[in-house]
Each structure stands twice: as C-alpha cells, then as structure tokens.
Ligand SMILES: Cc1cc2nc3c(=O)[nH]c(=O)nc-3n(C[C@H](O)[C@H](O)[C@H](O)COP(=O)(O)OP(=O)(O)OC[C@H]3O[C@@H](n4cnc5c(N)ncnc54)[C@H](O)[C@@H]3O)c2cc1C
C-alpha cells in the first residue's frame with residue numbers, strides 16, 4: 264500500500280465503473296500509469312456465490328445478490344436490502360427534498376458501489392443517441408445544445424461498441440432517425456423473444472399516431488456468440504441484477520484488461536472524500552477513507568485526476584470539496600428517464616421469462632416535431648410479464664387468497680395468466696432543469712460523509728408525453744390482441760436507473776462545469792467522465808454514449824493515439 | 831404423539847395433495863418442514879396431526895392459512911413469517927415482501943412450481959441454448 268501511495272502516477276481515476284475502467288484500460292494500453300481508487304469491494308471471484316444469493320433470497324431487487332454484512336461504502340442499491348436501517352434518518356439512502364416535490368416518486372434510481380460499478384446490475388441495452396438529441400435547442404427550442412454533435416461522436420460509438428461487445432442489426436439501425444453507422448456491430452443481433460414475433464406479425468409497418476411502427480431489435484451489450492472470451496447469452500433471464508455467465512458485459516472485463524497491462528494499480532474500499540486545490544486551481548491532493556476509517560492522502564501534483572464515480576457521487580465529492588463550481592452548476596440539471604407502463608394479457612400465450620428481459624423496442628417516437636411541446640419517448644417491449652408491476656409470485660398469491668385455488672386448478676390458472684402477461688414501458692426525456700439537483704444534506708452516511716440530498720420534479724413536458732405514450736401503447740396492444748389493459752397513475756412514474764447530468768458539459772464556463780472533453784473549466788488537471796457530463800438526456804439508455812464520450816476524452820489526452828490506433 | 835419421521839412423511843403427503851404434483855423433491859420438503867416447524871411450531875404440528883387423523887373437514891381458518899402458505903412456498907420458495915401472515919392474506923393489500931428471508935440453499939427456488947407452470951425456468955438458471963426464447967416452449 265505504501266508503495267502505491269508514494270508512487271507517481273500519470274492519472275488518478277476515482278471510480279472503477281464502466282467509464283473509469285475503460286479509461287484506465289486505454290491510458291494503460293498507451294503506456295500511461297494509472298491509479299484506480301474504488302469505493303467498493305473487489306468481488307469478481309464471487310459471481311457464482313452472488314448468483315446463488317439471488318436465488319436464495321426472497322426479495323429479488325437489483326441489489327439482492329450483492330448484500331454483505333457490514334458493507335463499507337453504502338449505496339442506494341445496497342441500502343434497499345439491509346435490515347438495520349429502520350430509523351427515519353436511515354430509511355433512504357438519499358435525503359429527499361420532499362417539500363418541493365409534487366410527485367410520489369421523488370427519485371428512486373440506484374447505483375452500485377463495487378469494483379466494476381453499476382454494470383454488474385445493469386440491463387445492458389445500448390442504443391445510440393440520435394443526431395437531434397445533441398441539438399435540442401436549435402431544432403426544437405427546448406433544452407440545450409451539446410457542444411458536440413453526433414458526427415463528433417460516431418467514431419467513438421464504433422470503438423465503444425467493439426470494446427463492450429454489442430449485438431445488433433446494422434441494416435435495421437443504419438441511418439434510422441438520422442443516425443448513420445460507419446461500422447457494423449461486432450456481433451449480430453440478439454434474437455427476438457417469442458412475444459416480439461407476435462408484435463412483428465401484427466404491428467410492424469403499420470402507422471400509429473402518424474408514425475411508421477418498426478419493431479427493432481434493441482442493440483445489447485450481451486453476446487450473441489462467443490466474444491472477447493465470454494460466452495453467448497444462454498437466456499438465464501436474470502440480467503438485472505446479475506448475469507451468472509457474464510454473457511452480459513460488465514466493467515470487470517476492462518478492469519482485468521487494464522491490470523494486465525502492468526500499468527494500473529487499484530485500491531478498493533477507498534472512498535475518496537476530498538479534493539484539494541492550490542491557488543492556481545490545480546488539484547494537488549486528494550484524500551480517501553479506508554476500511555478501518557483511516558484517512559489517506561495522495562499527492563496529485565504531477566497527475567491528472569479523472570472523476571468517474573457517477574452522476575450522484577461526483578457532485579457529492581465536488582461539493583464536499585468546494586471544487587470546480589465557479590459556475591454554481593455542480594449538482595444541477597440532474598436527469599433520468601421518467602418511465603411509465605401499459606400492461607395487458609395477450610389473447611395468445613406468449614411465454615415470457617425466457618431469454619433476456621427485453622429484446623425489442625419501438626423507437627419511432629424518439630424524434631419529431633412533437634419534441635417542441637412534449638418529451639420524446641422510447642418504448643420497450645418486455646419479456647418479463649408485468650415486470651415490477653406484478654411478479655409471477657404475486658399472481659400465485661392472488662389466486663390462492665382471492666380465488667381459493669389449489670391443486671391442478673391453481674397450476675392451470677397460473678399458466679393461463681402468467682404466460683399471457685405483457686408490458687410495454689415508455690422512457691421519456693427529462694430536460695435539464697437547474698432546480699433538479701443534488702446538494703449536500705446535513706445528515707451524514709455510515710462513514711461520516713454528508714449524504715446526497717435530491718430535489719427532483721418532472722415537468723408538464725413529461726406528463727403530457729406520458730398521455731401520448733399510453734395512447735400509442737394502447738393502440739399497439741389493440742393491434743396485437745389483448746385484454747385487461749392497465750396503466751400507471753402519472754404521479755407514480757418510475758426512474759430508469761439512468762442518472763445523468765449534475766456536471767454538464769458546455770462551452771460557456773459560466774453555465775457549465777466541464778468542456779466537451781470533460782475538462783473542468785476551473786481546474787485544468789481535473790477531468791470528469793460518465794453520464795454526469797451529458798447536456799441533455801435524449802431517450803436512449805445512457806451508458807454507450809457515456810463510454811463513447813469517455814473514449815473521446817482519453818483519445819484527446821493521448822493525442823488521438825486511439826483513433827490513429829498507434830500501439 | 832407422532833414421531834418426527836412420521837410428521838415429515840405427513841408433510842410430504844400433504845404437500846403433494848395441496849399442489850397436486852406427485853414428484854415434489856423430498857429434500858426440499860424436509861427443508862420446508864424444518865422452516866415451518868421453527869416458525870409455526872404447535873400450529874404446524876396440529877395441522878399435520880389433524881391431517882393425519884382425518885380432521886381436514888373441520889380445518890380452522892388458521893389451518894387454511896397455513897395450507898395457503900405451504901402452497902405458496904412450493905410455488906415460489908418465498909417463506910412467509912408469522913409477522914407477515916395478516917398482510918399476506920389481506921385481499922385488499924398488494925403484499926410486498928419486506929422481510930428479507932434468505933434460504934440456506936438455492937435448491938428450493940430452483941424447484942419453485944411457478945416456473946414449471948409457466949413453462950419457463952427459474953430466473954438465473956439457463957433455459958437452454960442461445961435463442962431458445964424465440965420459439966414456443968417444447969411440450
Ligand atoms: C437496474 C438498472 C438497469 C440499468 N440498465 C441500463 C441499460 O440497460 N443501459 C444503459 O445504458 N444503462 C443502464 N443503467 C445505467 C448504468 O448502470 C449506468 O449508466 C452506468 O453503469 C454508469 O457508469 P459509470 O461508470 O459512470 O458509473 P458506475 O458504474 O456507477 O461506477 C462508479 C464507480 O465509482 C465508485 N465510486 C463512487 N463514489 C466513489 C468515491 N467517493 N470514491 C471512490 N470510488 C467511488 C463506485 O463504487 C463505482 O464503482 C441501468 C441502471 C440500473 C440501476
């Protein structure tokens with residue numbers, strides 16, 4: 264440890280999630296030395312044990328495989344599962360700004376603190392943003408324009424898809440919604456599930472609300488063949504919270520690759536709690552807390568510091584340090600995708616819970632003139648019954664306690680119902696809003712760091728889109744042939760786990776935290792990577808775009824060695 | 831007084847009767863027996879005794895509840911504790927399991943009847959080869 268502490272590194276990266284680990288890998292590949300500081304514990308040898316825990320536990324949440332007694336660095340994902348947090352103060356991981364919240368669901372999106380970060384439990388859907396997502400203000404007069412365009416990112420999207428291992432259909436996606444692709448996906452698409460084949464038969468090509476409906480195979484960070492030493496997806500259907508065979512990408516892939524270069528050291532169970540700057544606004548040191556509550560300080564004078572700790576923990580660290588915030592924008596413009604659903608029972612049996620949890624989507628509503636008035640949305644077709652709304656277990660319970668069924672009658676009734684359960688979920692774009700923000704609460708967490716306080720409201724822009732999305736889903740379901748249509752109360756929307764914004768990029772140092780390379784406007788040796796730098800949220804799941812931006816930043820730091828492919 | 835061996839047998843027989851499936855895993859049955867005995871003690875023993883001595887017709891509401899949660903256990907492997915019982919049987923309530931109960935082995939979950947009934951596989955276990963999900967389950 265002392266050896267590491269006294270060593271001089273070219274880069275110090277805080278956070279070993281997908282962005283931190285891919286950054287570390289590329290820097291190390293091009294002979295830079297890197298220290299990776301990670302708040303969570305390294306557990307990649309525990310995959311089987313963690314998959315087993317998921318099977319053994321009765322509460323199957325995104326955090327359930329990962330629960331450990333005496334977890335050091337708390338996280339919202341882990342917090343949900345621990346029993347000893349019943350006090351009002353500790354009930355939630357986040358402190359919510361309830362007074363200023365109109366909706367029931369303040370902010371429920373979670374993340375993980377573990378070596379490899381939140382991709383352990385992510386679903387792995389990785390569509391790209393589309394060109395108009397980067398120009399919301401100039402095209403639709405809402406939101407903001409990014410300081411870069413789709414074109415600036417396209418090469419990096421291709422590199423990101425290769426690194427992560429994305430399965431997709433090039434022909435169907437190339438130029439769709441204006442998003443050209445200069446390279447094919449590294450693997451062909453994940454086959455659609457049985458329910459999707461029904462949607463393709465009944466609705467593909469039809470016009471609904473003025474749009475041509477195409478049922479498209481969602482690009483996924485899940486192998487459709489052996490790739491990069493990992494097997495093809497075998498349909499374990501537990502992608503959230505854990506893929507037992509690592510057919511789904513998670514960031515431990517790049518941590519291993521980074522360590523193999525010999526240029527990277529990693530310290531886990533290291534919660535970075537402060538950055539220190541000098542009068543020239545240079546980050547000269549940082550400190551982290553260790554398992555036995557020691558505080559360790561690291562000299563960063565000759566290094567560049569890269570924050571990759573996600574869209575809640577990065578502003579938390581910056582605010583706690585009083586760093587990089589001359590714009591007063593740190594923590595502001597917190598974004599997510601606000602989601603709702605429509606559920607139904609199909610007339611034909613569609614046999615869900617076999618294969619990945621969703622394999623196709625409807626992307627036609629991700630763009631168009633309506634974005635001037637209401638949020639664009641992406642629809643995904645579930646392969647998991649009614650998803651979070653009603654589990655198969657809940658159906659069994661209902662049949663037992665309400666219908667008093669047992670024996671073969673119960674068995675047949677369970678089959679009859681669950682094999683027809685289907686959901687469509689819609690994810691709407693949340694625009695940047697300075698009042699949606701992360702600040703610091705006066706309440707401290709288990710290791711004495713001030714908790715993140717969340718203020719978050721969605722606007723009429725989203726609420727109006729919910730109505731249209733419900734109408735579209737209902738029309739699609741009617742084409743498919745269903746009964747028992749049902750939908751959520753708009754106030755009960757959910758988050759998508761897509762936490763974005765809070766250290767947004769922009770050209771103007773007075774209105775943004777970092778420039779288009781993630782370089783802090785205030786501190787020249789400080790960089791930020793991950794979805795926290797997004798200017799707007801689009802409708803695509805964010806991680807592929809975050810990785811493409813990360814590779815662009817690192818390429819810039821390496822004088823374009825990645826794109827020139829000089830090893 | 832029935833011996834534990836006899837009670838285990840009665841529980842296995844009762845389980846088969848309640849779910850009407852003949853090939854329940856004996857290992858899981860014995861494990862569930864211990865769980866129920868620990869949590870429901872005399873109520874559980876009395877359910878088994880009454881069952882053995884043919885007093886099923888007169889079963890009480892608490893026995894009916896125990897039967898219900900035994901069925902639920904075989905289907906889902908979710909164990910309902912005493913403190914959750916009322917909420918579990920409350921028809922107006924969307925029961926949400928709050929107590930995190932962790933089994934000592936994954937075998938009960940893998941043998942949950944719900945997966946068999948819906949022609950799927952327990953989430954976390956593979957259903958077969960790449961792409962099987964595109965087709966209807968085989969018979
Ligand atoms: C249930 C769920 C499903 C999702 N599905 C998808 C999907 O299908 N597609 C998609 O694109 N996105 C999805 N996401 C979002 C996705 O997981 C995130 O966008 C992505 O993982 C963010 O990567 P990151 O590297 O920026 O942050 P993270 O993966 O969160 O990594 C941050 C790392 O920093 C560490 N860290 C935090 N604080 C500190 C500190 N103070 N000191 C040191 N280290 C620290 C953490 O421990 C962690 O390892 C999903 C999220 C959830 C919750």
Ligand code: SF4
Nearest residue numbers: 496497499500502506
């Ligand atoms: S469906 Fe199963 S095998 Fe495929 S990625 Fe998900 S968890 Fe892994």
